[in-house]
Amino acid sequence: MERIEHRACFGGWQDVYRHRSEVLDCDMTVGVYLPPQAAHGPCPVLYWLSGLTCNEQNFITKAGAQRYAAEHGVILVAPDTSPRGQDVANDEAYDLGQGAGFYVNATREPWAKHYRMYDYVADELPALVEAKFPATDVRAISGHSMGGHGALVIALRNPGRYRSVSAFSPIVAPSQVPWGEKAFAAYLGDDREAWKRYDAVELVKGAREKLPLLVDQGDADEFLSGQLKPELLRAVCAAAGHRLELRLQPGYDHSYYFIASFIGDHIAHHARAMRA
Template identity: 80%
Template sequence: MQRIEHRACSGGWQDVYQHRSEVLDCEMKFAVYLPPQAATQKLPVLYWLSGLTCNEQNFITKAGAQRYAAEHGIILVAPDTSPRGDEVADAEGYDLGKGAGFYLNATQEPWARHYRMHDYIVEELPALIEAHFPASDARGISGHSMGGHGALVLALRNPGRYRSVSAFSPIVAPSQVPWGEKAFSAYLGTDRSAWAQWDATELVATATERLPLLVDQGDADEFLGGQLQPQRLQAACEAADHPLQLRLQPGYDHSYYFIASFIGDHIAHHAKAL
Protein backbone atom coordinates (compact mmCIF):
# COMPACT_ATOMS: atom_id res chain seq x y z
CA MET A 1 0.00 0.00 0.00
CA GLN A 2 1.05 3.58 -0.63
CA ARG A 3 -0.22 6.51 1.43
CA ILE A 4 -1.08 9.33 -0.96
CA GLU A 5 -2.85 11.77 1.43
CA HIS A 6 -2.12 12.58 5.08
CA ARG A 7 -4.03 15.40 6.79
CA ALA A 8 -4.56 16.31 10.45
CA CYS A 9 -8.25 16.26 11.37
CA SER A 10 -10.12 16.40 14.71
CA GLY A 11 -7.04 15.37 16.64
CA GLY A 12 -6.31 12.40 14.37
CA TRP A 13 -5.31 11.75 10.77
CA GLN A 14 -7.33 11.58 7.58
CA ASP A 15 -5.35 9.44 5.14
CA VAL A 16 -5.91 8.01 1.68
CA TYR A 17 -4.13 4.89 0.44
CA GLN A 18 -3.66 3.28 -2.95
CA HIS A 19 -3.15 -0.45 -3.40
CA ARG A 20 -3.45 -3.28 -5.88
CA SER A 21 -6.63 -5.28 -5.30
CA GLU A 22 -6.32 -8.95 -6.14
CA VAL A 23 -10.10 -9.41 -5.90
CA LEU A 24 -10.90 -6.57 -8.31
CA ASP A 25 -7.75 -7.00 -10.45
CA CYS A 26 -7.02 -3.27 -10.51
CA GLU A 27 -5.56 -0.38 -8.54
CA MET A 28 -7.88 0.95 -5.81
CA LYS A 29 -7.98 3.81 -3.33
CA PHE A 30 -9.55 3.91 0.11
CA ALA A 31 -9.73 6.56 2.82
CA VAL A 32 -9.05 5.81 6.48
CA TYR A 33 -9.55 8.16 9.41
CA LEU A 34 -7.49 7.34 12.48
CA PRO A 35 -8.83 9.12 15.59
CA PRO A 36 -6.39 10.19 18.31
CA GLN A 37 -7.05 7.04 20.36
CA ALA A 38 -5.49 4.98 17.53
CA ALA A 39 -2.06 6.14 18.68
CA THR A 40 -2.25 3.92 21.75
CA GLN A 41 -4.87 1.20 21.22
CA LYS A 42 -6.77 -0.95 18.77
CA LEU A 43 -10.15 0.43 17.78
CA PRO A 44 -13.34 -0.79 16.09
CA VAL A 45 -13.93 0.11 12.44
CA LEU A 46 -16.93 1.65 10.70
CA TYR A 47 -17.02 1.04 6.94
CA TRP A 48 -18.82 3.69 4.89
CA LEU A 49 -20.15 2.87 1.40
CA SER A 50 -20.86 5.84 -0.86
CA GLY A 51 -23.44 6.25 -3.59
CA LEU A 52 -23.61 6.54 -7.36
CA THR A 53 -20.89 8.70 -9.02
CA CYS A 54 -18.88 8.87 -5.76
CA ASN A 55 -15.40 7.71 -4.81
CA GLU A 56 -13.41 7.62 -1.57
CA GLN A 57 -13.41 11.42 -1.29
CA ASN A 58 -17.09 12.36 -0.95
CA PHE A 59 -17.70 11.12 2.58
CA ILE A 60 -14.43 12.33 4.08
CA THR A 61 -14.78 15.87 2.68
CA LYS A 62 -18.54 16.46 3.07
CA ALA A 63 -20.00 14.47 5.97
CA GLY A 64 -18.07 15.95 8.90
CA ALA A 65 -17.87 12.49 10.44
CA GLN A 66 -14.31 12.70 11.77
CA ARG A 67 -15.22 14.75 14.86
CA TYR A 68 -17.74 12.10 15.95
CA ALA A 69 -15.32 9.26 15.20
CA ALA A 70 -12.75 11.02 17.38
CA GLU A 71 -15.33 11.46 20.15
CA HIS A 72 -16.23 7.75 20.17
CA GLY A 73 -12.85 6.26 19.24
CA ILE A 74 -13.82 4.65 15.93
CA ILE A 75 -11.74 4.22 12.78
CA LEU A 76 -13.60 5.23 9.59
CA VAL A 77 -12.86 3.45 6.31
CA ALA A 78 -14.34 4.77 3.06
CA PRO A 79 -13.57 2.68 -0.04
CA ASP A 80 -14.27 3.60 -3.64
CA THR A 81 -17.63 2.63 -5.16
CA SER A 82 -16.35 0.47 -8.03
CA PRO A 83 -13.21 -0.91 -9.65
CA ARG A 84 -11.15 1.67 -11.56
CA GLY A 85 -8.69 1.81 -14.43
CA ASP A 86 -8.48 1.79 -18.22
CA GLU A 87 -8.88 -1.99 -18.33
CA VAL A 88 -12.13 -1.94 -16.32
CA ALA A 89 -15.42 -2.19 -18.21
CA ASP A 90 -17.58 0.94 -18.24
CA ALA A 91 -20.87 2.17 -19.69
CA GLU A 92 -22.63 5.35 -20.76
CA GLY A 93 -24.41 7.17 -17.95
CA TYR A 94 -23.80 7.56 -14.24
CA ASP A 95 -25.76 4.52 -12.98
CA LEU A 96 -23.76 1.65 -14.51
CA GLY A 97 -20.06 0.89 -14.66
CA LYS A 98 -17.38 2.96 -12.93
CA GLY A 99 -18.78 4.74 -9.91
CA ALA A 100 -21.73 2.34 -9.84
CA GLY A 101 -20.49 -1.01 -8.58
CA PHE A 102 -23.62 -1.73 -6.46
CA TYR A 103 -21.50 -3.72 -3.97
CA LEU A 104 -22.22 -7.07 -5.61
CA ASN A 105 -20.24 -9.78 -7.40
CA ALA A 106 -21.02 -9.57 -11.11
CA THR A 107 -21.55 -12.81 -13.01
CA GLN A 108 -21.99 -11.47 -16.55
CA GLU A 109 -19.40 -10.31 -19.08
CA PRO A 110 -17.74 -7.88 -19.44
CA TRP A 111 -18.30 -7.09 -15.76
CA ALA A 112 -17.41 -10.34 -14.01
CA ARG A 113 -13.62 -9.90 -14.15
CA HIS A 114 -13.48 -6.69 -12.09
CA TYR A 115 -16.86 -5.98 -10.52
CA ARG A 116 -16.58 -8.00 -7.30
CA MET A 117 -17.19 -5.25 -4.80
CA HIS A 118 -18.91 -7.55 -2.29
CA ASP A 119 -15.80 -9.68 -1.85
CA TYR A 120 -13.58 -6.60 -1.80
CA ILE A 121 -15.56 -4.86 0.97
CA VAL A 122 -16.34 -7.94 3.06
CA GLU A 123 -13.03 -9.82 2.79
CA GLU A 124 -10.03 -8.19 1.11
CA LEU A 125 -10.29 -4.65 2.49
CA PRO A 126 -10.92 -5.62 6.15
CA ALA A 127 -7.98 -8.02 5.98
CA LEU A 128 -5.76 -5.11 4.88
CA ILE A 129 -7.16 -2.76 7.50
CA GLU A 130 -6.82 -5.22 10.35
CA ALA A 131 -3.28 -6.18 9.30
CA HIS A 132 -1.85 -2.69 8.76
CA PHE A 133 -3.74 -0.38 11.13
CA PRO A 134 -4.58 -0.43 14.88
CA ALA A 135 -7.96 -1.96 14.05
CA SER A 136 -9.83 -4.67 15.89
CA ASP A 137 -12.19 -7.15 14.24
CA ALA A 138 -15.23 -5.26 15.59
CA ARG A 139 -16.88 -3.90 12.44
CA GLY A 140 -19.88 -1.75 11.61
CA ILE A 141 -21.14 -0.76 8.18
CA SER A 142 -23.10 2.20 6.86
CA GLY A 143 -23.69 4.02 3.60
CA HIS A 144 -25.77 6.34 1.44
CA SER A 145 -28.13 5.60 -1.47
CA MET A 146 -26.41 2.86 -3.51
CA GLY A 147 -24.06 2.57 -0.53
CA GLY A 148 -27.02 2.31 1.83
CA HIS A 149 -28.18 -0.62 -0.27
CA GLY A 150 -24.67 -2.04 0.01
CA ALA A 151 -24.54 -1.64 3.80
CA LEU A 152 -27.88 -3.37 4.33
CA VAL A 153 -27.16 -6.20 1.88
CA LEU A 154 -23.62 -6.91 3.08
CA ALA A 155 -24.76 -7.02 6.70
CA LEU A 156 -27.74 -9.26 5.91
CA ARG A 157 -25.68 -11.60 3.70
CA ASN A 158 -22.86 -12.02 6.22
CA PRO A 159 -24.25 -12.78 9.70
CA GLY A 160 -21.66 -12.30 12.42
CA ARG A 161 -19.42 -10.17 10.22
CA TYR A 162 -20.75 -6.81 11.42
CA ARG A 163 -21.93 -5.72 14.86
CA SER A 164 -23.97 -2.77 13.58
CA VAL A 165 -25.53 -1.42 10.38
CA SER A 166 -27.19 1.81 9.29
CA ALA A 167 -28.08 3.61 6.08
CA PHE A 168 -29.01 7.00 4.69
CA SER A 169 -31.54 7.09 1.83
CA PRO A 170 -30.85 3.47 0.81
CA ILE A 171 -32.06 1.77 -2.35
CA VAL A 172 -33.91 -0.83 -0.28
CA ALA A 173 -35.48 -2.83 -3.13
CA PRO A 174 -33.13 -2.55 -6.13
CA SER A 175 -34.83 -5.40 -8.00
CA GLN A 176 -38.03 -3.31 -8.12
CA VAL A 177 -36.75 0.18 -9.09
CA PRO A 178 -35.06 1.54 -12.26
CA TRP A 179 -31.55 2.03 -10.84
CA GLY A 180 -31.37 -1.55 -9.61
CA GLU A 181 -33.10 -3.09 -12.61
CA LYS A 182 -30.55 -1.52 -14.96
CA ALA A 183 -27.53 -2.52 -12.86
CA PHE A 184 -28.74 -6.01 -11.97
CA SER A 185 -29.63 -6.80 -15.59
CA ALA A 186 -26.10 -5.92 -16.65
CA TYR A 187 -24.12 -7.37 -13.75
CA LEU A 188 -26.24 -10.43 -12.93
CA GLY A 189 -28.21 -11.22 -16.10
CA THR A 190 -31.93 -11.25 -16.77
CA ASP A 191 -32.86 -14.08 -14.38
CA ARG A 192 -34.59 -12.18 -11.59
CA SER A 193 -34.22 -15.07 -9.17
CA ALA A 194 -30.50 -14.24 -9.05
CA TRP A 195 -31.31 -10.67 -8.03
CA ALA A 196 -32.95 -11.62 -4.73
CA GLN A 197 -29.64 -12.31 -2.99
CA TRP A 198 -28.67 -8.65 -3.53
CA ASP A 199 -31.99 -7.09 -2.44
CA ALA A 200 -32.41 -6.08 1.22
CA THR A 201 -36.19 -6.52 1.17
CA GLU A 202 -35.73 -10.11 0.02
CA LEU A 203 -32.86 -10.89 2.39
CA VAL A 204 -34.72 -9.70 5.49
CA ALA A 205 -37.26 -12.48 5.00
CA THR A 206 -34.64 -15.20 5.52
CA ALA A 207 -32.13 -13.40 7.78
CA THR A 208 -30.72 -15.66 10.49
CA GLU A 209 -29.34 -12.70 12.48
CA ARG A 210 -31.62 -9.99 13.89
CA LEU A 211 -29.15 -7.13 13.52
CA PRO A 212 -31.12 -3.90 14.16
CA LEU A 213 -31.36 -1.65 11.09
CA LEU A 214 -31.17 2.14 11.47
CA VAL A 215 -32.37 4.00 8.35
CA ASP A 216 -32.68 7.76 7.89
CA GLN A 217 -34.63 9.08 4.90
CA GLY A 218 -35.40 12.69 3.97
CA ASP A 219 -39.01 13.32 3.00
CA ALA A 220 -37.94 15.94 0.41
CA ASP A 221 -35.58 13.48 -1.32
CA GLU A 222 -35.96 13.82 -5.09
CA PHE A 223 -35.52 10.05 -5.49
CA LEU A 224 -37.86 9.00 -2.68
CA GLY A 225 -40.82 7.69 -4.68
CA GLY A 226 -39.07 6.52 -7.82
CA GLN A 227 -35.86 4.84 -6.62
CA LEU A 228 -35.75 4.48 -2.81
CA GLN A 229 -39.20 3.48 -1.54
CA PRO A 230 -38.33 2.84 2.12
CA GLN A 231 -41.87 1.60 2.78
CA ARG A 232 -40.88 -1.64 1.02
CA LEU A 233 -38.18 -2.29 3.64
CA GLN A 234 -40.57 -1.35 6.42
CA ALA A 235 -43.15 -3.86 5.17
CA ALA A 236 -40.52 -6.59 4.77
CA CYS A 237 -39.18 -6.03 8.29
CA GLU A 238 -42.68 -6.05 9.78
CA ALA A 239 -43.47 -9.32 7.99
CA ALA A 240 -40.23 -10.93 9.20
CA ASP A 241 -40.29 -9.32 12.67
CA HIS A 242 -36.86 -7.82 11.93
CA PRO A 243 -35.87 -4.80 14.06
CA LEU A 244 -35.94 -1.59 12.02
CA GLN A 245 -35.79 2.06 13.08
CA LEU A 246 -36.92 4.05 10.02
CA ARG A 247 -36.74 7.80 10.57
CA LEU A 248 -38.40 10.05 7.97
CA GLN A 249 -36.70 13.42 8.34
CA PRO A 250 -38.83 16.40 7.25
CA GLY A 251 -37.38 18.80 4.69
CA TYR A 252 -34.18 16.88 3.91
CA ASP A 253 -33.13 15.89 0.39
CA HIS A 254 -30.65 13.33 -1.00
CA SER A 255 -27.52 15.43 -0.51
CA TYR A 256 -24.60 15.38 1.92
CA TYR A 257 -26.28 18.21 3.82
CA PHE A 258 -28.67 15.50 5.00
CA ILE A 259 -25.86 13.10 5.89
CA ALA A 260 -23.91 15.80 7.74
CA SER A 261 -27.01 16.63 9.79
CA PHE A 262 -27.46 13.11 11.19
CA ILE A 263 -24.08 11.38 10.87
CA GLY A 264 -23.46 12.02 14.58
CA ASP A 265 -26.54 9.96 15.45
CA HIS A 266 -25.35 7.14 13.23
CA ILE A 267 -21.83 7.03 14.62
CA ALA A 268 -23.27 7.00 18.15
CA HIS A 269 -25.52 4.09 17.09
CA HIS A 270 -22.49 2.16 15.84
CA ALA A 271 -20.35 3.10 18.85
CA LYS A 272 -22.92 1.60 21.19
CA ALA A 273 -22.73 -1.76 19.39
CA LEU A 274 -18.99 -1.67 18.71
Protein backbone atom coordinates in the same frame (compact mmCIF):
# COMPACT_ATOMS: atom_id res chain seq x y z
CA MET B 1 -0.89 0.00 0.87
CA GLU B 2 0.66 3.29 -0.23
CA ARG B 3 -0.41 6.44 1.60
CA ILE B 4 -1.15 9.22 -0.90
CA GLU B 5 -2.88 11.78 1.39
CA HIS B 6 -2.16 12.61 5.04
CA ARG B 7 -3.97 15.40 6.89
CA ALA B 8 -4.40 16.19 10.58
CA CYS B 9 -8.07 16.21 11.53
CA PHE B 10 -9.73 16.47 14.96
CA GLY B 11 -6.64 15.18 16.70
CA GLY B 12 -6.28 12.22 14.36
CA TRP B 13 -5.35 11.68 10.73
CA GLN B 14 -7.43 11.64 7.56
CA ASP B 15 -5.44 9.56 5.12
CA VAL B 16 -6.04 8.13 1.66
CA TYR B 17 -4.33 4.95 0.53
CA ARG B 18 -3.81 3.29 -2.83
CA HIS B 19 -3.47 -0.46 -3.03
CA ARG B 20 -3.68 -3.31 -5.47
CA SER B 21 -6.87 -5.30 -5.17
CA GLU B 22 -6.52 -8.95 -6.10
CA VAL B 23 -10.30 -9.37 -6.03
CA LEU B 24 -10.97 -6.48 -8.41
CA ASP B 25 -7.75 -6.87 -10.43
CA CYS B 26 -7.01 -3.15 -10.36
CA ASP B 27 -5.62 -0.41 -8.13
CA MET B 28 -8.07 1.01 -5.60
CA THR B 29 -8.15 4.05 -3.34
CA VAL B 30 -9.63 4.11 0.15
CA GLY B 31 -10.06 6.82 2.75
CA VAL B 32 -8.99 5.90 6.30
CA TYR B 33 -9.58 8.16 9.30
CA LEU B 34 -7.52 7.23 12.36
CA PRO B 35 -8.92 8.88 15.49
CA PRO B 36 -6.53 10.09 18.20
CA GLN B 37 -7.26 6.95 20.25
CA ALA B 38 -5.60 4.83 17.52
CA ALA B 39 -2.21 6.17 18.63
CA HIS B 40 -2.67 4.29 21.90
CA GLY B 41 -4.21 1.01 20.80
CA PRO B 42 -6.54 -0.78 18.38
CA CYS B 43 -9.95 0.74 17.64
CA PRO B 44 -13.17 -0.63 16.14
CA VAL B 45 -13.92 0.12 12.49
CA LEU B 46 -16.93 1.64 10.73
CA TYR B 47 -17.04 0.94 6.99
CA TRP B 48 -18.81 3.55 4.88
CA LEU B 49 -20.13 2.77 1.38
CA SER B 50 -20.86 5.74 -0.87
CA GLY B 51 -23.43 6.11 -3.62
CA LEU B 52 -23.59 6.52 -7.38
CA THR B 53 -20.88 8.67 -9.03
CA CYS B 54 -18.90 8.91 -5.76
CA ASN B 55 -15.38 7.86 -4.86
CA GLU B 56 -13.65 7.86 -1.47
CA GLN B 57 -13.49 11.67 -1.42
CA ASN B 58 -17.21 12.45 -1.11
CA PHE B 59 -17.64 11.07 2.38
CA ILE B 60 -14.33 12.21 3.82
CA THR B 61 -14.72 15.79 2.58
CA LYS B 62 -18.49 16.39 2.92
CA ALA B 63 -19.94 14.33 5.76
CA GLY B 64 -18.11 15.89 8.71
CA ALA B 65 -17.80 12.43 10.22
CA GLN B 66 -14.27 12.74 11.57
CA ARG B 67 -15.36 14.92 14.50
CA TYR B 68 -17.66 12.18 15.78
CA ALA B 69 -15.23 9.37 15.03
CA ALA B 70 -12.63 11.20 17.12
CA GLU B 71 -15.14 11.62 19.95
CA HIS B 72 -15.99 7.90 20.02
CA GLY B 73 -12.62 6.40 19.04
CA VAL B 74 -13.80 4.82 15.79
CA ILE B 75 -11.73 4.24 12.66
CA LEU B 76 -13.60 5.24 9.47
CA VAL B 77 -12.89 3.32 6.25
CA ALA B 78 -14.42 4.72 3.05
CA PRO B 79 -13.58 2.79 -0.13
CA ASP B 80 -14.22 3.79 -3.71
CA THR B 81 -17.54 2.68 -5.22
CA SER B 82 -16.20 0.56 -8.08
CA PRO B 83 -13.08 -0.75 -9.76
CA ARG B 84 -11.26 1.89 -11.80
CA GLY B 85 -8.79 2.11 -14.69
CA GLN B 86 -8.43 2.13 -18.43
CA ASP B 87 -8.77 -1.66 -18.60
CA VAL B 88 -11.94 -1.68 -16.49
CA ALA B 89 -15.28 -1.87 -18.32
CA ASN B 90 -17.32 1.30 -18.23
CA ASP B 91 -20.51 2.89 -19.55
CA GLU B 92 -21.39 6.46 -20.53
CA ALA B 93 -24.35 6.48 -18.13
CA TYR B 94 -23.77 7.65 -14.56
CA ASP B 95 -25.61 4.67 -13.08
CA LEU B 96 -23.60 1.84 -14.66
CA GLY B 97 -19.91 1.02 -14.77
CA GLN B 98 -17.20 2.98 -13.00
CA GLY B 99 -18.64 4.80 -10.01
CA ALA B 100 -21.63 2.44 -9.98
CA GLY B 101 -20.44 -0.96 -8.79
CA PHE B 102 -23.62 -1.62 -6.76
CA TYR B 103 -21.64 -3.82 -4.34
CA VAL B 104 -22.35 -7.03 -6.25
CA ASN B 105 -20.14 -9.73 -7.74
CA ALA B 106 -20.85 -9.42 -11.46
CA THR B 107 -21.31 -12.63 -13.42
CA ARG B 108 -21.82 -11.22 -16.92
CA GLU B 109 -19.24 -9.87 -19.34
CA PRO B 110 -17.71 -7.37 -19.74
CA TRP B 111 -18.21 -6.74 -16.02
CA ALA B 112 -17.31 -10.06 -14.42
CA LYS B 113 -13.52 -9.65 -14.54
CA HIS B 114 -13.36 -6.57 -12.30
CA TYR B 115 -16.76 -5.84 -10.77
CA ARG B 116 -16.63 -7.88 -7.55
CA MET B 117 -17.33 -5.14 -5.04
CA TYR B 118 -19.22 -7.47 -2.71
CA ASP B 119 -16.15 -9.63 -2.12
CA TYR B 120 -13.93 -6.57 -1.91
CA VAL B 121 -15.96 -4.86 0.82
CA ALA B 122 -16.96 -7.98 2.76
CA ASP B 123 -13.63 -9.83 2.70
CA GLU B 124 -10.58 -8.29 1.06
CA LEU B 125 -10.76 -4.77 2.47
CA PRO B 126 -11.31 -5.76 6.14
CA ALA B 127 -8.37 -8.18 5.93
CA LEU B 128 -6.15 -5.38 4.62
CA VAL B 129 -7.38 -2.87 7.20
CA GLU B 130 -6.93 -5.21 10.13
CA ALA B 131 -3.42 -6.13 9.00
CA LYS B 132 -2.25 -2.59 8.24
CA PHE B 133 -3.86 -0.37 10.91
CA PRO B 134 -4.41 -0.43 14.69
CA ALA B 135 -7.86 -1.91 14.11
CA THR B 136 -9.76 -4.55 16.00
CA ASP B 137 -12.01 -7.08 14.28
CA VAL B 138 -15.06 -5.29 15.75
CA ARG B 139 -16.87 -3.85 12.74
CA ALA B 140 -19.92 -1.83 11.75
CA ILE B 141 -21.13 -0.82 8.30
CA SER B 142 -23.13 2.09 6.88
CA GLY B 143 -23.69 3.86 3.58
CA HIS B 144 -25.74 6.18 1.42
CA SER B 145 -28.11 5.42 -1.47
CA MET B 146 -26.37 2.72 -3.56
CA GLY B 147 -24.00 2.40 -0.61
CA GLY B 148 -26.91 2.11 1.82
CA HIS B 149 -28.09 -0.81 -0.30
CA GLY B 150 -24.60 -2.30 -0.10
CA ALA B 151 -24.38 -1.88 3.67
CA LEU B 152 -27.75 -3.53 4.31
CA VAL B 153 -27.05 -6.41 1.94
CA ILE B 154 -23.55 -7.14 3.23
CA ALA B 155 -24.70 -7.03 6.87
CA LEU B 156 -27.74 -9.23 6.22
CA ARG B 157 -25.70 -11.81 4.31
CA ASN B 158 -22.91 -12.05 6.88
CA PRO B 159 -24.41 -12.78 10.31
CA GLY B 160 -22.00 -12.16 13.15
CA ARG B 161 -19.55 -10.12 11.11
CA TYR B 162 -20.88 -6.65 12.02
CA ARG B 163 -22.07 -5.32 15.36
CA SER B 164 -24.39 -2.80 13.69
CA VAL B 165 -25.65 -1.51 10.35
CA SER B 166 -27.25 1.73 9.23
CA ALA B 167 -28.09 3.54 6.02
CA PHE B 168 -29.01 6.92 4.63
CA SER B 169 -31.56 6.94 1.78
CA PRO B 170 -30.83 3.32 0.82
CA ILE B 171 -32.04 1.58 -2.32
CA VAL B 172 -33.84 -1.05 -0.24
CA ALA B 173 -35.39 -3.06 -3.08
CA PRO B 174 -33.12 -2.76 -6.12
CA SER B 175 -34.98 -5.57 -7.88
CA GLN B 176 -38.08 -3.34 -7.98
CA VAL B 177 -36.68 0.07 -9.03
CA PRO B 178 -35.04 1.41 -12.21
CA TRP B 179 -31.54 1.93 -10.79
CA GLY B 180 -31.33 -1.62 -9.53
CA GLU B 181 -33.05 -3.27 -12.47
CA LYS B 182 -30.61 -1.66 -14.90
CA ALA B 183 -27.52 -2.53 -12.88
CA PHE B 184 -28.59 -6.06 -11.96
CA ALA B 185 -29.55 -6.94 -15.53
CA ALA B 186 -26.13 -5.76 -16.72
CA TYR B 187 -24.03 -7.27 -13.95
CA LEU B 188 -26.02 -10.41 -13.08
CA GLY B 189 -28.14 -11.22 -16.13
CA ASP B 190 -31.87 -11.73 -16.51
CA ASP B 191 -32.39 -14.37 -13.82
CA ARG B 192 -34.25 -12.43 -11.15
CA GLU B 193 -33.68 -15.22 -8.63
CA ALA B 194 -29.98 -14.30 -8.70
CA TRP B 195 -30.90 -10.69 -7.95
CA LYS B 196 -32.46 -11.63 -4.62
CA ARG B 197 -29.02 -12.24 -3.07
CA TYR B 198 -28.37 -8.50 -3.39
CA ASP B 199 -31.79 -7.17 -2.40
CA ALA B 200 -32.30 -6.14 1.24
CA VAL B 201 -36.06 -6.55 1.11
CA GLU B 202 -35.63 -10.14 -0.08
CA LEU B 203 -32.84 -10.90 2.40
CA VAL B 204 -34.82 -9.71 5.44
CA LYS B 205 -37.36 -12.46 4.76
CA GLY B 206 -34.85 -15.19 5.57
CA ALA B 207 -32.28 -13.38 7.71
CA ARG B 208 -30.62 -15.72 10.24
CA GLU B 209 -29.46 -12.79 12.37
CA LYS B 210 -31.96 -10.07 13.10
CA LEU B 211 -29.44 -7.25 13.39
CA PRO B 212 -31.43 -4.06 14.05
CA LEU B 213 -31.58 -1.74 11.03
CA LEU B 214 -31.25 2.04 11.41
CA VAL B 215 -32.37 3.98 8.33
CA ASP B 216 -32.60 7.74 7.88
CA GLN B 217 -34.58 9.02 4.91
CA GLY B 218 -35.35 12.61 3.93
CA ASP B 219 -39.00 13.18 3.04
CA ALA B 220 -37.99 15.78 0.41
CA ASP B 221 -35.62 13.33 -1.32
CA GLU B 222 -36.08 13.65 -5.08
CA PHE B 223 -35.61 9.87 -5.48
CA LEU B 224 -37.92 8.82 -2.63
CA SER B 225 -40.91 7.46 -4.54
CA GLY B 226 -39.18 6.34 -7.73
CA GLN B 227 -35.96 4.67 -6.56
CA LEU B 228 -35.82 4.28 -2.77
CA LYS B 229 -39.26 3.13 -1.55
CA PRO B 230 -38.50 2.73 2.17
CA GLU B 231 -42.08 1.59 2.75
CA LEU B 232 -41.11 -1.76 1.18
CA LEU B 233 -38.45 -2.28 3.85
CA ARG B 234 -40.86 -1.23 6.60
CA ALA B 235 -43.45 -3.75 5.42
CA VAL B 236 -41.09 -6.71 5.14
CA CYS B 237 -39.44 -5.97 8.50
CA ALA B 238 -42.86 -5.84 10.17
CA ALA B 239 -43.83 -9.16 8.59
CA ALA B 240 -40.53 -10.85 9.55
CA GLY B 241 -40.31 -9.38 13.04
CA HIS B 242 -37.02 -7.72 12.11
CA ARG B 243 -36.31 -4.59 14.13
CA LEU B 244 -36.20 -1.45 12.00
CA GLU B 245 -35.84 2.16 13.07
CA LEU B 246 -36.90 4.12 9.98
CA ARG B 247 -36.67 7.86 10.57
CA LEU B 248 -38.33 10.08 7.98
CA GLN B 249 -36.59 13.44 8.32
CA PRO B 250 -38.78 16.38 7.22
CA GLY B 251 -37.34 18.73 4.62
CA TYR B 252 -34.16 16.80 3.85
CA ASP B 253 -33.13 15.73 0.36
CA HIS B 254 -30.65 13.16 -1.04
CA SER B 255 -27.51 15.25 -0.60
CA TYR B 256 -24.57 15.29 1.78
CA TYR B 257 -26.26 18.16 3.63
CA PHE B 258 -28.63 15.44 4.84
CA ILE B 259 -25.83 13.04 5.73
CA ALA B 260 -23.85 15.73 7.56
CA SER B 261 -26.92 16.60 9.63
CA PHE B 262 -27.34 13.09 11.07
CA ILE B 263 -23.95 11.36 10.72
CA GLY B 264 -23.24 12.09 14.38
CA ASP B 265 -26.30 10.06 15.39
CA HIS B 266 -25.16 7.16 13.25
CA ILE B 267 -21.59 7.09 14.52
CA ALA B 268 -22.86 7.23 18.12
CA HIS B 269 -25.24 4.35 17.30
CA HIS B 270 -22.38 2.24 15.91
CA ALA B 271 -20.00 3.17 18.71
CA ARG B 272 -22.50 1.94 21.31
CA ALA B 273 -22.96 -1.34 19.47
CA MET B 274 -19.24 -1.87 19.03
CA ARG B 275 -18.59 -1.28 22.73
CA ALA B 276 -21.23 -3.83 23.75
